[in-house]
Amino acid sequence: QSALTQPPSASGTPGQRVTISCSGSSSNTGSNYVFWYQQLPGTAPKLLIYRNNQRPSGVPDRFSGSKSGTSASLAISGLRSEDEADYYCAAWDDSLSGWVFGGGTKLTVL
Amino acid sequence: EVQLVESGGTLVPPGRSLRLSCAASGFTFDDYAMHWVRQPPGKGLEWVSGINWNSGSTGYADSVKGRFTISRDNARSSLTLQMNSLRIDDTALYYCVKDRGLFWGSDAFEIWGQGTMVTVS
Numbered sequence: 001q002s003a004l005t006q007p008p009s010a011s012g013t014p015g016q017r018v019t020i021s022c023s024g025s026s027s028n029t030g031s032n033y034v035f036w037y038q039q040l041p042g043t044a045p046k047l048l049i050y051r052n053n054q055r056p057s058g059v060p061d062r063f064s065g066s067k068s069g070t071s072a073s074l075a076i077s078g079l080r081s082e083d084e085a086d087y088y089c090a091a092w093d094d095s096l097s098g099w100v101f102g103g104g105t106k107l108t109v110l
Numbered sequence: 111e112v113q114l115v116e117s118g119g120t121l122v123p124p125g126r127s128l129r130l131s132c133a134a135s136g137f138t139f140d141d142y143a144m145h146w147v148r149q150p151p152g153k154g155l156e157w158v159s160g161i162n163w164n165s166g167s168t169g170y171a172d173s174v175k176g177r178f179t180i181s182r183d184n185a186r187s188s189l190t191l192q193m194n195s196l197r198i199d200d201t202a203l204y205y206c207v208k209d210r211g212l213f214w215g216s217d218a219f220e221i222w223g224q225g226t227m228v229t230v231s
Contacts, residue, residue, distance in 0.1 A: 002154065035218045035219070037155070037219070044205060044222040044223065044224055044225060045147075045155065045205070045219070045222050046222065047218050047219060047220050047221075050210065050217070050218040050220075051217075051218070056220070088154065088155050090155075090157075090219070092215055092216070096172065097169060097215070098157060098169055098170070098171055098172070099145075099157035099160070099215075100157070101154060101155045101156065101157065102154075103154050104154040104155070
């Protein structure tokens with residue numbers, strides 16, 4: 001059971017906009033930054049969004065993050081086949097004094 | 111180019127010890143905190159341990175506390191994870207990860223290595 005809750009799967013067609021949710025609690029997402037990671041099949045994870053809504057250089061602006069209360073979302077607009085991957089959210093947890101991840105969302109581009 | 115290369119993963123019986131290493135290059139190693147994050151086969155990510163830029167502070171997941179020890183050698187740009195009393199549920203791909211900042215509890219997992227596989231059986 002992950003500390004952060006994500007839907008196990010999501011899907012969309014090319015060009016569509018999809019969102020992936022991440023729900024936590026007051027000790028993690030409610031009081032700390034949320035981060036998003038993309039893991040393409042067979043590869044190591046890659047930082048996609050940091051500090052709720054900041055994109056590292058090289059990440060397309062099709063990817064955006066937001067946070068409200070204890071929930072966060074990752075939005076992907078103009079969906080492409082190469083976006084098919086697993087997406088994970090993460091946050092610092094004050095109660096655990098450690099980092100927690102969501103269980104991951106497998107995005108399928110139909 | 112920033113590179114993190116893990117080594118040391120292998121098949122080991124339950125109860126034994128194992129030492130993982132990570133060689134870093136392409137950045138000023140002692141300017142950043144470092145972490146180990148693991149991923150069991152077919153499952154999600156789990157943070158294992160983190161260490162500040164100067165080894166002044168370390169942190170561990172409850173699942174490994176008291177069994178694993180993280181350390182770093184800034185002179186050699188290397189990160190180590192000493193794993194003792196290994197259990198079957200420690201089986202995973204272990205990633206060496208560079209932080210965005212100095213402290214292991216404050217910023218993103220910025221750069222990931224390709225991982226080294228540990229199988230406890």
